[in-house]
Amino acid sequence: MVKLIYSPQWFYGKDVIIDIVSICVLLLIAFFSINYYRIKKNRNYLYFALSFIILASSFLIKILMNINIYYKIIETKQLGIITVVYQSVKSSGGLFYTSFALYWFLTTLGFYILYSTYQKQSMQSFFLGTYLLFISTYFAYPDYRAFYLTSLVILILITINHSRKYIKKRHFTTKLAALSFGIMAMSQIFFILVDAANRFYVIGEVIQLIGYISLLITFIMVLKHGRKEDEDRHNW
Amino acid sequence: MAGKRTRTDIIGDMLESVLAKGGKIKPTHLMYKSNLAHGQMTTYLNDLIEKDLIKKVKSSNSEYITITDKGCELVRKLREIKEFENAFGL
Numbered sequence: 001m002v003k004l005i006y007s008p009q010w011f012y013g014k015d016v017i018i019d020i021v022s023i024c025v026l027l028l029i030a031f032f033s034i035n036y037y038r039i040k041k042n043r044n045y046l047y048f049a050l051s052f053i054i055l056a057s058s059f060l061i062k063i064l065m066n067i068n069i070y071y072k073i074i075e076t077k078q079l080g081i082i083t084v085v086y087q088s089v090k091s092s093g094g095l096f097y098t099s100f101a102l103y104w105f106l107t108t109l110g111f112y113i114l115y116s117t118y119q120k121q122s123m124q125s126f127f128l129g130t131y132l133l134f135i136s137t138y139f140a141y142p143d144y145r146a147f148y149l150t151s152l153v154i155l156i157l158i159t160i161n162h163s164r165k166y167i168k169k170r171h172f173t174t175k176l177a178a179l180s181f182g183i184m185a186m187s188q189i190f191f192i193l194v195d196a197a198n199r200f201y202v203i204g205e206v207i208q209l210i211g212y213i214s215l216l217i218t219f220i221m222v223l224k225h226g227r228k229e230d231e232d233r234h235n236w
Numbered sequence: 237m238a239g240k241r242t243r244t245d246i247i248g249d250m251l252e253s254v255l256a257k258g259g260k261i262k263p264t265h266l267m268y269k270s271n272l273a274h275g276q277m278t279t280y281l282n283d284l285i286e287k288d289l290i291k292k293v294k295s296s297n298s299e300y301i302t303i304t305d306k307g308c309e310l311v312r313k314l315r316e317i318k319e320f321e322n323a324f325g326l
Binding site for chain 1: 310314319322323324326
């Protein structure tokens, strides 16, 4: 039996808001990345946007699942019969499990594409990696720790990549991006521990939100930098 | 060592050179500033004029290249892209 609900009751719905914020940040950055691709014609922008769109889709699936689960729990809770709650979720379990597996696969795939954008590799290596991700989701499922561990490992690699670039070029926005991915990696650690206590889910979600907000700040800094130099130009 | 410049990089360098000179530059200066050979420079200039990014103006018996609003907008976008590249390591 897969555990479907990690959230404590008082946090129902709040995680949905956090996920909506994450989707907005991801889609905003993806949209600009596609626009930049149109100017630069560099495929890395396209892959970067693709990874963010896939991550946003995974969050969307998570939101739909959570709304569905919470709605059913709240609905049956009003009846005051706990066993009915269990049966209610179990009755459409097949769909939930498939959605969970899809959510897990899309999340790891999104991070993996993002990581692959930084590491030049052949198409064969990329497909091999994707295949291994799929297999690991399929066989590791329903152990959610495998999923969060995979995300953690990929996010650590992305953070290391950004940190190296920061050490080399000392750009403030690179540091912010490294920090954002580092925070996201940290949130995965708390998700791994969720079985010990439900509050780890809340901590994980909050840290994840901080990660996406710092990603948004990074992006705003990017735009601001472009505009700042634009203002300098108007002074001539 | 920096890699080979792409077409967008060259256009960006040309427009930045015009801006660095206060939005108005002589064609020969532009050629040196943007590290281009004469033939290449002519091709790029014609292309940029056609796309309304720069224009040629005559002032006190000399020919100058000036940047248009559309050109300024492209420079702003290219700076934004460069910062985006730096931030996200693309």
